[in-house]
Amino acid sequence: MTYAIDSLRAPLLVTWQLTRDCDLCCLHCCTDSAPGKRLRDELDADEAMRVVRGMVDVGVPYVMLCGGEPLVVPHFMDVAEALGSAGIQLKIETNGQRLDARLVERLARLPIRSIQVSLDGDTQAVYERQRPGASLAKAHAACRAIRDAQLPLEITFAPSKLNLHEASAVIERARSLGAFRFNTGRLMRVGTAARTWGKLAPSKEQYRAFRAELALQERVLEPAMQFCYLPFSIEDGLRAALEQPPATLLVLPNGWVKVAAAIPEICADLRRETFVDAWRAYREAWRCGPVRAAIRAAIEDESLHGRANAWQVLQVIQV
Secondary structure, three states: OOOHHHHOOOOOEEEEEOOOEOOOOOOOOOOOOEOOOOOOOOOOHHHHHHHHHHHHHHOOOEEEEEOOOHHHOOOHHHHHHHHHHOOOEEEEEEOOOOOOHHHHHHHOOOOEEEEEEEOOOOOHHHHHHHOOOOOHHHHHHHHHHHHHOOOOEEEEOOOOOOOHHHHHHHHHHHHHOOOOEEEOOOOOOOOHHHHOHHHHOOOHHHHHHHHHHHHHHHHHHOOOOEEEOOOOOHHHHHHHHHHOOOOEEEEOOOOEEEOOOOOOEEEEEOOOOOHHHHHHHHHHHOOOHHHHHHHHHHHHOHHHHHHOOOOEEOOOOOO
């Protein structure tokens, strides 16, 4: 069994969850993040910089820094600047509550591919129902600061029963804020969302109407604003990954490397292994019988996604 990733010396993208800590407690959070939920074994600043050096040495071209909320991490800018100074392109995923003009100015000196801000409503009342305690005005201000600095802005919308009636307004808001891309898709039944699923999960009819609206808006607004909503569900993404695994490493706050977001399997530990070894272990994991069985099970039964954050370290990888 040969995959395209076998020919790559390094992943094309590293998605690095810097922390489980956050300044919000969102009902749909797929990482179980919330205020004060920093893991006890999260990488400290020195350990994080060792991971950075590993990515630089192996030639990773693109890194997404996310969380939790990455901006609550004290060494966030040290990591971003170290990656950027090595020529690695960056994507920053944030809720926008802490992203002001001064921080955007610092980020603008780096090779930023995009900054992604979540807008899960177009009125404060709806936005705050899904993101308790959040300020929509702050999120909009962050978007304007990104635009004013001439940095690429992405908007992400997590659809739920609470906010789907404002989807069209959020799309228009994204266009007016100058976003080059609008990201969405079926709500992930992972993390906090798995526990609040009954309150959040849209019906099949609501999803059909939402996809029809996306297709309509896409015809009207592209190419000025890209629409990124395929694969629409985790299951669709996992089916494609079984055929050709993505050239992406998902790094958790403690340095563990996850095989895929929707399953709990861990294939490497960057605290103890080199980045070269982690990349090799990831490629081998996609040939591992238990991993492929877990993915097939997750495709068949969406409720299993709720176990994705109960991490399990692969003891033996059978090729």
